[in-house]
Structure formats: structure tokens, C-alpha cells
Amino acid sequence: MIEAxxxxxxxxxxxxxxxxxxxxxxxESVGLLGPNGAGKSTTISMISSLLKPxxxxxxxxxxxxxxxxADIRKVLGVVPQEIALYQELTAYExxxxxxxxxxxxxxxxxxxxxxxxxxxxxxxxxxxxxxxxSGGMKRRINIASAMLHEPxxxxxxxxxxxxxPQSRNxxxxxxxxxxxxxxxxxxxxxxxxxxxxxxxxxVYIMDHGKVIASGSQPELxxxxxxxxxxxxxxxxxxxxxxxxxxKMDVVRNxxxxxxxxxxxxxxxxxxxxxxxxxxxQHNSKIINFQMENxxxxxxxxxxxGRTLRD
Amino acid sequence: MISVFLAQLAKExxxxxxxxxxxxxxxxGTLIFTGGAQSPTTVxxxxxxxxxxxxxxxxxxxxxxxxxxxFVVADPDEARKNVQQGRSDVAVKVMEDxxxxxxASSMPTVGYVDQQVRTVFEQEAFIQGxxxxxxxxxxxxxxxxxQLNQPPIEMEVLSLTGEERADYDMGTQLMxxxxxxxxxxxxxxxxxxxxxxxxxxxxxxxxxxxxSKTGMYTAYIAYAFFIGFIQMTAVVLIFKYGxxxxxxxxxxxxxxxLAFFTxxxxxxxxxxxxxxxxxxxxxxxxxxxxxxxxxxxxxYWMPGTVTNPVLTFIGDLFPVSHAMDxxxxxxxxxxxxxxxxxPLILMVLIGVIAMGIGVNLVERRTG
Ligand SMILES: Nc1ncnc2c1ncn2[C@@H]1O[C@H](COP(=O)(O)OP(=O)(O)OP(=O)(O)O)[C@@H](O)[C@H]1O
Ligand SMILES: [Mg+2]
Numbered sequence: 042m043i044e045a046x047x048x049x050x051x052x053x054x055x056x057x058x059x060x061x062x063x064x065x066x067x068x069e070s071v072g073l074l075g076p077n078g079a080g081k082s083t084t085i086s087m088i089s090s091l092l093k094p095x096x097x098x099x100x101x102x103x104x105x106x107x108x109x110x111a112d113i114r115k116v117l118g119v120v121p122q123e124i125a126l127y128q129e130l131t132a133y134e135x136x137x138x139x140x141x142x143x144x145x146x147x148x149x150x151x152x153x154x155x156x157x158x159x160x161x162x163x164x165x166x167x168x169x170x171x172x173x174x175s176g177g178m179k180r181r182i183n184i185a186s187a188m189l190h191e192p193x194x195x196x197x198x199x200x201x202x203x204x205x206p207q208s209r210n211x212x213x214x215x216x217x218x219x220x221x222x223x224x225x226x227x228x229x230x231x232x233x234x235x236x237x238x239x240x241x242x243x244v245y246i247m248d249h250g251k252v253i254a255s256g257s258q259p260e261l262x263x264x265x266x267x268x269x270x271x272x273x274x275x276x277x278x279x280x281x282x283x284x285x286x287x288k289m290d291v292v293r294n295x296x297x298x299x300x301x302x303x304x305x306x307x308x309x310x311x312x313x314x315x316x317x318x319x320x321x322q323h324n325s326k327i328i329n330f331q332m333e334n335x336x337x338x339x340x341x342x343x344x345x346g347r348t349l350r351d
Numbered sequence: 352m353i354s355v356f357l358a359q360l361a362k363e364x365x366x367x368x369x370x371x372x373x374x375x376x377x378x379x380g381t382l383i384f385t386g387g388a389q390s391p392t393t394v395x396x397x398x399x400x401x402x403x404x405x406x407x408x409x410x411x412x413x414x415x416x417x418x419x420x421x422f423v424v425a426d427p428d429e430a431r432k433n434v435q436q437g438r439s440d441v442a443v444k445v446m447e448d449x450x451x452x453x454x455a456s457s458m459p460t461v462g463y464v465d466q467q468v469r470t471v472f473e474q475e476a477f478i479q480g481x482x483x484x485x486x487x488x489x490x491x492x493x494x495x496x497x498q499l500n501q502p503p504i505e506m507e508v509l510s511l512t513g514e515e516r517a518d519y520d521m522g523t524q525l526m527x528x529x530x531x532x533x534x535x536x537x538x539x540x541x542x543x544x545x546x547x548x549x550x551x552x553x554x555x556x557x558x559x560x561x562x563s564k565t566g567m568y569t570a571y572i573a574y575a576f577f578i579g580f581i582q583m584t585a586v587v588l589i590f591k592y593g594x595x596x597x598x599x600x601x602x603x604x605x606x607x608x609l610a611f612f613t614x615x616x617x618x619x620x621x622x623x624x625x626x627x628x629x630x631x632x633x634x635x636x637x638x639x640x641x642x643x644x645x646x647x648x649x650x651y652w653m654p655g656t657v658t659n660p661v662l663t664f665i666g667d668l669f670p671v672s673h674a675m676d677x678x679x680x681x682x683x684x685x686x687x688x689x690x691x692x693x694p695l696i697l698m699v700l701i702g703v704i705a706m707g708i709g710v711n712l713v714e715r716r717t718g
Binding site: 089090091111114115117119121123124125126127128129130134138139141142143144170186 | 353354355357358361362365366551552553555556557558559560561562
């Protein structure tokens with residue numbers, strides 16, 4: 042349905058997006074994952090026709106979006122990363138405005154506004170000014186205003202940044218419903234792994250303007266197939282012990298978390314016994330040991346040596 | 352397009368105080384700076400000569416005869432105090448055959464009073480000079496006065512438009528100067544909504560909708576026009592029907608001139624918008640630029656006060672001077688549509704050029 046081909050974007054001499062290929066099929070839910078400054082927003086601005094690529098093209102059903110942006114604007118809903126609403130108007134008035142500029146038929150506008158308000162759980166507050174809303178409520182109206190015209194494709198740019206877990210779950214659930222019940226195609230941008238894991242069929246991982254990995258979740262996780270992730274809880278740790286573990290041949294990475302040490306190591310038969318010995322030598326004891334299922338977070342760590350929220 | 356216009360109207364309705372304050376400011380400013388009433392006003396006269404009473408009586412009758420200002424005899428201390436404390440703009444101290452103005456301000460009304468008083472004194476000095484060489488002073492006086500009233504060669508003073516020149520009315524001029532000034536502010540602030548909405552991301556959302564860019568610009572520009580025109584019309588109507596100012600018979604032509612001015616000013620504001628990147632920059636630049644335009648254009652002074660060719664040239668680049676030409680023509684000299692065609696065309700010209708450059712700059716600056 043949408044296809045981005047070799048997208049490049051330079052601001053002045055700074056390359057912000059480099060050779061990005063990406064596609065979104067009908068009814069699919071695709072995640073675009075990457076840390077701050079990876080180039081996610083820039084990429085979707087080009088896809089949605091807001092920004093002209095320095096080179097490359099975006100195609101909607103085979104037709105260039107760059108040359109004829111009008112086509113994609115009819116079928117697209119975009120939720121911008123920043124809240125873009127009339128603060129001095131009510132939620133209702135904002136939705137009415139967006140409904141009108143998207144040419145929602147007059148006789149349907151009212152019912153769609155009410156239905157959308159219900160969907161985002163803010164029907165009771167529709168007569169209140171946006172500026173009196175909490176951050177989470179503003180986010181929900183921000184999303185709602187991109188949905189009134191019932192777009193075939195919905196692009197959301199980090200729609201859950203800076204809001205409480207409850208609002209966040211609410212929003213995720215809403216998007217999932219749109220995708221699964223109404224078969225809206227979703228392109229979802231985030232730097233939260235869990236959201237993308239929960240929501241998306243396929244994932245693109247971006248870093249420094251490039252797509253560094255892509256595929257379905259199992260495909261991405263298979264990148265880690267020759268690695269093990271384990272959580273080790275000790276009764277006491279020391280810097281020397283951690284350094285010693287890191288010095289083990291098979292250990293790739295070690296991270297102190299609130300649940301203990303997270304160790305990523307090459308698959309090997311004797312890692313556990315070696316680890317027990319080492320801990321013993323440092324007068325410490327293993328209280329808890331657990332092999333972890335690898336997650337997308339670990340894929341990113343594996344590929345870049347950094348965590349997503351560095 | 353309509354929806355963008357309506358959204359701005361909805362914002363305005365939620366917060367109408369700016370408009371109301373600006374309307375009040377136009378009216379308040381005019382009233383304060385013109386002393387609350389148009390001429391003729393009442394002016395105190397007094398004398399401190401030895402024969403004060405005789406001097407006062409003589410000039411009171413002569414002054415009132417020769418002018419449309421109402422002169423009344425007052426106590427010297429009282430009159431001075433009133434001027435000092437700002438209760439009146441001016442008082443006249445009369446002497447045997449000379450006078451002094453007592454004033455603490457340089458209001459236009461003072462100049463007008465001075466002009467009126469001087470005419471009477473000069474005429475009287477002339478008569479006295481003639482009397483001194485004559486025996487029958489009474490007969491001579493009446494014959495001179497008769498001749499002055501019906502001179503053998505009558506000189507008719509015509510205005511630029513060829514109409515008979517009415518007494519110049521500074522109050523009306525200031526009223527329009529203030530009205531235009533406040534309108535320039537409100538127009539600018541509303542044109543600046545483009546930048547505000549760009550910064551808030553609403554502009555991008557509109558671009559991603561099926562709205563055309565031309566439609567978007569048209570909506571913002573039409574709204575600024577609408578609000579500026581409404582404001583000026585409100586002020587004019589309040590002056591005409593509320594405060595009973597004489598603003599001529601042709602309200603239609605007056606509003607037409609105001610409409611041309613509004614269009615032209617919206618364009619100039621768009622041009623200024625194109626010069627800045629952020630709405631805050633606009634708020635810094637525009638209000639420091641705008642008050643200078645009527646100043647340079649001479650809108651606050653008697654016609655012909657600003658003579659520096661450089662200043663006049665700069666003034667003519669802005670719509671205010673042309674708007675004042677057209678408006679004062681209509682209001683004071685009963686100008687017809689033909690008479691004001693030139694200022695109207697000049698305003699359109701400024702408008703079209705400024706809009707063209709302005710929109711291009713806005714596009715380039717903020718993308
Ligand atoms: N208009 C611009 N001019 C210059 N540089 C820009 C511009 N827009 C973005 N950039 C730069 O491009 C890089 C990528 O920005 P982008 O907003 O696409 O990242 P992102 O992945 O969306 O990050 P975030 O998660 O913080 O939203 C950043 O380094 C940013 O500073
Ligand atoms: Mg972003």
C-alpha cells in the first residue's frame with residue numbers, strides 16, 4: 042500500500058535519514074522503533090508528504106506521493122508527536138474543526154465526533170477547553186482529531202510520550218482495536234519497546250538515520266538465537282565481581298537492574314557452572330537464577346551496544 | 352477554508368477582550384487628545400491690566416464675534432490653575448492690544464485657538480491704526496468692518512480636491528489617526544496567527560488535510576481583514592451615532608476607504624510576518640514599527656507639517672497616509688469616489704505588492 046524507497050533527508054549538510062526502505066501493507070500494524078534523534082519523525086514526515094525527501098520516493102499504490110500529495114492526504118490520518126490543537130477551543134470544537142477540514146460529510150460529522158469522543162473516553166469533557174486538560178487527555182484528543190475522517194492509514198508519532206500508564210494502555214488498546222476491527226493500517230513510532238511488542242506485526246529499528254534491522258518479531262529475535270539472556274540475583278555484588286564476569290569469554294554484556302544482573306552471553310554449555318565458580322571465588326552467593334526470553338530491547342542492545350533510552 | 356476562518360472566530364469569541372480594548376482605546380485616545388469635544392470649545396480669557404474689566408469686556412465681545420470658539424471672562428488665578436491642573440488646555444491673557452496664551456500642552460486645539468485669537472487681534476490692530484488718522488472713529492470702524500466682511504476681491508480658499516475648504520477639524524483627523532493605529536495592531540496580531548499556528552503544529556496538520564495552501568492563506572488573511580474592518584466600523588459608528596461627531600454624509604465612501612486600508616494593512620502585516628521566524632519576534636518587531644508609521648505619515652499633525660521629503664517618501668510607502676487622504680477627503684471636503692480614486696489605487700498597489708512578497712517570505716522562512 043505505502044512504500045518508501047531509498048529515502049534520504051539532509052538538513053543543511055547533516056544527514057538525518059539515510060537510505061530508508063519501508064513498506065506498509067493494508068491492515069498491517071508496523072512499528073518504527075528507535076532512540077531519540079534516530080530520524081523517526083523525519084521519516085514519517087516524508088512518508089506523509091509533509092516533507093520533501095532529499096532523494097528517494099514514497100509511493101501510495103504505486104503512485105509517487107512526492108509528486109501528487111493530494112492522494113495520500115485523503116486516506117491518511119497523522120497524529121503528530123507534539124500536541125497540535127487549538128488550546129483556546131473546546132475538545133468538541135477542535136474535533137469539529139478537524140472533521141471539517143477533512144471534508145467529513147455534514148450529516149455524519151456530529152455522530153462521528155461523539156463516537157470518537159467516546160472511543161478516547163472524553164465524552165464528558167467535550168465542552169471543556171483543551172488548555173484545561175491534563176497531558177494524557179490532550180494526547181487522546183490529539184489522536185482523536187486524526188481519526189474523525191476514518192482514514193485507511195493511521196500514522197502515529199510517539200502518541201504516548203509523557204503520560205501515565207493508565208492513559209497509555211487506553212491509547213494502545215484503542216489503536217489495537219482500530220487495527221484489528223476496522224482494519225486500519227497503522228504505522229506506529231515509539232522508543233518504547235513494550236508498546237511495539239504489544240501492538241505491531243512488523244518492526245523497523247532505526248538508529249542514526251538508518252534502518253538497522255527489520256522484520257516480524259520472531260525474525261528480529263532470531264538475531265539473538267545464538268545468545269542467552271539471564272537474570273542473576275546475588276546476595277552481594279562488587280565492582281570486581283562484575284568486571285570479572287564481563288571478562289569471561291562468552292559474556293557479551295552485563296547490566297545492573299533492579300532485579301539483579303542481566304547478563305547476555307554467547308550460547309555455551311558450561312556458562313552456568315563457570316558463573317557459579319566465579320561468584321563463589323568472590324564470596325558471594327547466587328540467590329536466584331533465571332534464563333530470560335530475549336526481547337526487542339535486547340536486539341537493539343545487541344545491534345548497537347546501547348539501550349534504547351540512552 | 353471556511354473552517355479555518357470559523358476556528359479563528361471561535362477563538363476570538365472566547366476571548367473578545369482584545370478587540371473591545373482596542374475599540375475602547377481608539378475612542379478613549381481620541382477623546383483624551385482632543386480634549387473631549389470638537390471645536391468650538393470654551394476658552395477662558397482674563398486680564399491683569401489696571402483697567403482689567405474694560406479690557407476684558409472689549410476683547411470678549413470682539414473675540415466672540417470673530418470666532419467660533421466661545422470665550423468667557425474668568426478670574427486670572429482660577430484660569431491659570433485650570434490650565435496647570437489640566438482641566439483646560441489653554442487660557443488667553445489679554446492686554447490693551449496684545450495677548451498671551453497660557454498653556455501647558457501642545458495639543459492641536461491650542462494651535463487652533465491661537466490662530467483664531469491672532470486673526471481677531473490683527474484685524475483690530477489694523478482698524479485702530481486707521482482710526483488714529485481719522486476724526487469720526489465710529490463711522491470708520493463700521494465701514495472697515497463692513498468692507499472686511501464683504502471685501503471687493505474675494506479670495507476663495509479651495510482644498511486640493513477643489514472643494515471649498517471647511518474649517519480644519521483636528522479632532523476628526525486625530526479620531527481617524529487613532530482608529531487606524533489601533534486597527535493596525537489588531538490586524539497585525541491576527542495575521543500573526545499564521546506563525547502562531549505554525550509553531551503549534553496546527554499548520555502542518557492543515558497541510559496534511561485536503562485543504563489547499565492557497566485556501567489556508569486566504570482564510571487567515573480574510574480573517575485578519577474581517578476583524579480589522581469590524582473594529583474600525585464599530586469605532587466609526589460609535590463616533591457618529593453615539594458621540595455625534597460630524598464625519599460627513601458619505602458613510603459608504605468612508606467605509607470603502609477603510610476597507611481598502613484594511614486590505615493594504617493586512618498585506619503589510621503579512622510582509623512583516625515574513626521577516627520573522629517566530630511569533631514572539633513578531634510581537635517584538637511589529638509594535639515598535641507600527642506606531643512610527645502614522646508619525647512619519649503625518650497623521651497626527653496638521654496637514655503640511657511633515658515636509659522632510661525623505662520622511663514623506665517613507666510615509667507614502669505605507670497605507671496610512673493614503674488612507675488619511677481618502678478619509679479626510681470624504682469626511683471634511685465631501686469628496687466623491689472619483690476624488691479619492693488615487694489614494695484607493697495606491698493602497699491596492701501597496702497591498703498587492705506587500706502581499707506577494709510577504710507570502711513568499713513566510714513560505715521560505717518557515718517552510
Ligand atoms: N528541521 C530540521 N532542521 C535540522 N535538523 C533537524 C530538523 N528536523 C530534525 N532534525 C534533526 O534530525 C535528527 C532526527 O530527528 P527526528 O525528529 O526525526 O528524530 P526522532 O527519531 O523522531 O526523535 P524523537 O524520538 O526524539 O522524536 C535530529 O538530530 C534532529 O536534530
Ligand atoms: Mg520524533
